[in-house]
Amino acid sequence: MSYLARRIGFYIVTAWAAVTINFFIPRLMPGSPVEIMIARLGQNGPVTPGMIHALETQFGNPKASLLSQYFSYWSQLFHGSLGISLTDYPESVGSVIGQALPWTIGLIGASVIIAFVLGTAIGAYSAWRRGSFLDGALPLSAFLQALPYFFLGLVVIEVFGERLGWFPTSGGYSQGLAPVLTPSFIGNAAQHAILPAFTIVVTSISGWMVGQRNLMITTLDQDYVLVAQAKGISQRRVMWMYAVRNAILPQFASFAVALGLVVSGSILVELVFSYPGIGSVLLNAVGNEDYSTMQGIFLIITLAVLAANFIADLVYVVLDPRARQEA
Amino acid sequence: MTVNVATAATIEIAASEPAPGRRFWSLLTRSKWVTAGLTIFAIYVFLAIFGRMLAPYDPSYQNYGEILKPPSAQHLLGTTQLGQDVLSQLLVGAAPTLEIGFLAGVVATALSIVIGVGAGFYAGSAGEGLSLLSNIFLVIPQIPLLVVISSLDPKASIWVYALVLAFLGWAWGARVLRAQTIALAQQDFVLAARASGEPAWRIILFEILPNEIPVVATSFVYTVVGAIGSYVALCFLGLVNINTWNWGTMLYWAQSQQALQSNAWWWFIPPGLAVAFILLGLVMLNFGLDEFINPRLRAAGISRKAMKAASRQQGITPVVRKRPAEPSGAVRAGDEINNAARRAK
Numbered sequence: 001m002s003y004l005a006r007r008i009g010f011y012i013v014t015a016w017a018a019v020t021i022n023f024f025i026p027r028l029m030p031g032s033p034v035e036i037m038i039a040r041l042g043q044n045g046p047v048t049p050g051m052i053h054a055l056e057t058q059f060g061n062p063k064a065s066l067l068s069q070y071f072s073y074w075s076q077l078f079h080g081s082l083g084i085s086l087t088d089y090p091e092s093v094g095s096v097i098g099q100a101l102p103w104t105i106g107l108i109g110a111s112v113i114i115a116f117v118l119g120t121a122i123g124a125y126s127a128w129r130r131g132s133f134l135d136g137a138l139p140l141s142a143f144l145q146a147l148p149y150f151f152l153g154l155v156v157i158e159v160f161g162e163r164l165g166w167f168p169t170s171g172g173y174s175q176g177l178a179p180v181l182t183p184s185f186i187g188n189a190a191q192h193a194i195l196p197a198f199t200i201v202v203t204s205i206s207g208w209m210v211g212q213r214n215l216m217i218t219t220l221d222q223d224y225v226l227v228a229q230a231k232g233i234s235q236r237r238v239m240w241m242y243a244v245r246n247a248i249l250p251q252f253a254s255f256a257v258a259l260g261l262v263v264s265g266s267i268l269v270e271l272v273f274s275y276p277g278i279g280s281v282l283l284n285a286v287g288n289e290d291y292s293t294m295q296g297i298f299l300i301i302t303l304a305v306l307a308a309n310f311i312a313d314l315v316y317v318v319l320d321p322r323a324r325q326e327a
Numbered sequence: 328m329t330v331n332v333a334t335a336a337t338i339e340i341a342a343s344e345p346a347p348g349r350r351f352w353s354l355l356t357r358s359k360w361v362t363a364g365l366t367i368f369a370i371y372v373f374l375a376i377f378g379r380m381l382a383p384y385d386p387s388y389q390n391y392g393e394i395l396k397p398p399s400a401q402h403l404l405g406t407t408q409l410g411q412d413v414l415s416q417l418l419v420g421a422a423p424t425l426e427i428g429f430l431a432g433v434v435a436t437a438l439s440i441v442i443g444v445g446a447g448f449y450a451g452s453a454g455e456g457l458s459l460l461s462n463i464f465l466v467i468p469q470i471p472l473l474v475v476i477s478s479l480d481p482k483a484s485i486w487v488y489a490l491v492l493a494f495l496g497w498a499w500g501a502r503v504l505r506a507q508t509i510a511l512a513q514q515d516f517v518l519a520a521r522a523s524g525e526p527a528w529r530i531i532l533f534e535i536l537p538n539e540i541p542v543v544a545t546s547f548v549y550t551v552v553g554a555i556g557s558y559v560a561l562c563f564l565g566l567v568n569i570n571t572w573n574w575g576t577m578l579y580w581a582q583s584q585q586a587l588q589s590n591a592w593w594w595f596i597p598p599g600l601a602v603a604f605i606l607l608g609l610v611m612l613n614f615g616l617d618e619f620i621n622p623r624l625r626a627a628g629i630s631r632k633a634m635k636a637a638s639r640q641q642g643i644t645p646v647v648r649k650r651p652a653e654p655s656g657a658v659r660a661g662d663e664i665n666n667a668a669r670r671a672k
Contacts, residue, residue: 014463021472029479142614146606148556150563151578151599158587210614217623256466257499261553264470268560282471283564286478294478298471305468 003323007313011306018302022295023073026059027066033059033291037086040289044089051084058083058292082299083292087284093296096281101300103172104277107193108266109308111200112259118201119208120251124244126209127216138213141206149265153199153272160195167195170274196273204262211254215247222246249320255312259305360615367608375425378418386416386572398593405593408584413577413594417601420573424555425605427489431554434493436547439500444531444539446501447508458505464498469557477566485558488567492554500546507542511535545616552609559602574598 026033034055041047056064057072064072082093126134161169168174173189219225220243228242229235270279278297285293317323356362374381383403390410398405404413439461446457476491477483511517512535520530536543561567562575565583569576577598581587586595618624 010459010462013459014466017463018467021467022475025472025475026479029476033479138614139611142610143603143607145610146552146603148559148563148599148602150560151602154582154587154595155599162588214617214621214624218621221623256462260466260468263468264557264560267470268563271564282474286474286564286566289478291475291478294471294475298475301468301471302466305466309466 004313004317007310011310014306015303018299019074019077020070022299023070026291026295027069033289034061036289037291040086041084041089044086054081054083055292058295082296085285085293086290087281087288087293093293096293097278097296097300100276100278100281101304103275104266104270104279105304107196107270107275107277108200108263110193111197111204111266112262112308114197115201115205115262116208116251119205120212120244120248122205123209123212124216124239124247127213127220128239128243130217137209141209144202145206145210147203148268149199149203150268150272152203153196153269156195156199157272168192169195172276192275196269196275199269199273200262200266203265204258207258207261208251211251212247215250216243219243219247245319249316252312252316252319256305256309259308259312263301263305358615358618360611360618362615364608364610364612364615367604368612371421371425371605371608374418374421376422378421382412382415382418384412384415386411386419388412395589395591395594397591404597405591407580407591407594408586408589413597416572416577417574417597420577420598421601423485423571423573424559424575424602427485427492427558428551428555430486430489431492431496431558432547432551434490435497435550435554436500436543438493438497439504439546439550440536440543442497443501443504444508444535447505448512448527448531448535454505457501461498461501461505464495465502467495469495469553470560473557473561474564474566477561481566482568485567485571488558488561489554492557493550495557496550496553500543500550503542503546504539507539508535511538541616541620545613545620548609548613548616552606552613555602555606574602 034052037055037059038047038052041051054076057069057076061069080094082097085091085093085096088096122134122137126132126137157169160166168191172192173185174192224246225238225242228238233242266277267279267282269275270277271283274280278301282294282297284290285297356365388411390406390412393402393406393410395408396402396406402412402414404417406412407416442457442461446454446461448454449457472495473491477488480487517530517534520534525534558567559573559575559578562569562573563578563582565579567575569579575598578595581591581595581598586592
């Protein structure tokens with residue numbers, strides 16, 4: 001599996017780059033996060049030398065050399081420590097992120113899959129039937145692509161939540177419910193996810209749609225599609241098994257770019273809907289000058305995006321025999 | 328003009344046409360997407376230049392007699408919670424929003440040309456390294472990183488943000504340009520230039536880059552779209568100096584002072600739509616550029632009826648048709664569509 005091996009190598013390098021960026025940013029910027037964090041921690045309780053040491057490892061220690069700081073930063077990470085959360089003192093950043101992450105992964109995961117399936121299908125169909133009403137979907141999709149996520153989110157809240165009262169507009173589940181995995185809780189959570197998911201799907205669908213349409217138009221001119229039609233294979237089969245099957249491959253290859261954008265946009269959607277995910281935690285952290293949490297979240301989000309890309313790679317290997325044969 | 332559709336997604340390289348730039352321009356303005364996109368864009372540039380002069384009031388002036396007033400003759404777009412004129416804020420806010428987008432776009436495009444063309448032109452470990460670099464920057468999610476950066480230096484000027492946005496936004500363009508450069512580097516005219524001993528910088532500047540103008544243009548437009556979107560988002564989050572006026576900070580104030588809950592749509596909707604329409608114009612421009620890069624996509628200018636008729640008669644299968652002008656019997660679907668377009672005109 002040399003294709004997968006190369007991809008895994010790439011993810012390792014990217015993860016290293018993300019950690020390194022995280023290490024250098026607070027050391028290059030003019031602010032002094034260590035002092036701010038120590039002052040703020042002092043308001044919550046006594047600051048032990050251990051805590052100061054941990055903060056200096058995270059954000060910079062004027063007494064140590066950059067290289068030794070870099071190594072102790074890595075060793076702290078390998079011990080699983082992302083620091084102490086100011087926002088939810090005295091919980092660790094790791095546990096705060098751990099509580100929020102399932103919400104975000106559920107919301108974004110479901111939205112991305114829905115947007116991908118719908119967008120690819122509409123895009124493929126509009127290429128197959130050029131000149132039909134679906135050509136009108138192109139200007140519409142350009143408009144949806146141009147709408148800022150958070151702006152659409154606020155409009156959606158106002159229209160479907162406040163005016164029409166169809167769906168709950170904030171939070172991940174109704175207040176007073178215990179977050180346990182019972183059918184009634186899952187139903188409640190799903191209801192709360194409808195509007196944020198709708199917002200993400202509507203703003204992100206057009207990328208998949210236009211992408212698939214353009215790839216499909218190129219694929220339809222290929223000789224194998226022509227041969228398939230000449231053989232008298234049914235139109236539906238030619239479309240799905242010959243044209244879509246091939247045109248969809250680059251869509252998986254461009255998954256990386258799309259996912260980064262969707263994740264960035266979803267953070268804003270979470271804020272607008274007060275969704276209990278990682279985006280809301282990030283913004284609370286900003287309000288509290290909680291640098292440990294901010295940096296922890298950047299790291300975790302990047303790793304999650306890498307993991308999602310790896311899943312896309314696995315699907316790609318299943319779909320594209322060329323990737324499998326390179327072994 | 329017969330369009331050669333044999334190579335997918337690579338630019339047609341016509342040796343007989345000496346000035347790709349001029350041909351590019353004349354073809355471009357024929358596309359409806361491009362015309363619409365450029366029109367919207369021109370309106371915004373006009374507003375950005377003259378917005379400050381056109382604004383009827385000082386955008387920060389607080390008129391406590393006129394609080395949360397709906398649109399009227401005095402205040403065409405109503406007033407805010409603090410009695411400020413929404414239209415004036417919108418007009419004054421145009422310039423900074425566009426400036427940052429364009430500055431970021433220019434810097435990012437320069438980076439993507441250097442890195443992308445370099446990665447494509449130089450085979451071996453240098454090229455691979457540059458390609459790896461752009462792939463890394465593609466995967467890293469921008470907003471969380473921007474949040475971390477902006478919270479560490481809340482007083483940073485918009486120029487700093489433009490540079491940071493450029494630094495985070497060049498990777499997509501670099502990846503596309505790399506693919507284009509690899510394809511172009513194997514073309515005969517580049518090989519000929521190499522064989523005649525031209526230096527690498529000359530081949531890149533005079534042989535390769537002129538043929539990549541449309542790709543550079545699309546990646547520039549996408550970077551501007553991304554930069555404006557991210558900057559507006561950061562302002563909306565209140566992370567950037569909220570006392571300056573741009574469409575993001577307008578949305579921030581509207582949201583934090585509960586514009587929608589108090590039914591003040593005139594305060595909240597205009598900045599959102601202002602952002603949406605400039606991005607729409609740019610996205611449309613790019614649809615047009617895509618059609619230029621990949622002629623198969625060129626459906627613009629074909630009337631819907633002609634298109635439908637063409638596809639109903641023959642599906643996408645080439646069919647032998649009796650046509651005096653065409654020497655060969657079999658007609659490719661792409662040519663057929665272009666012919667249909669010409670007939671429709």
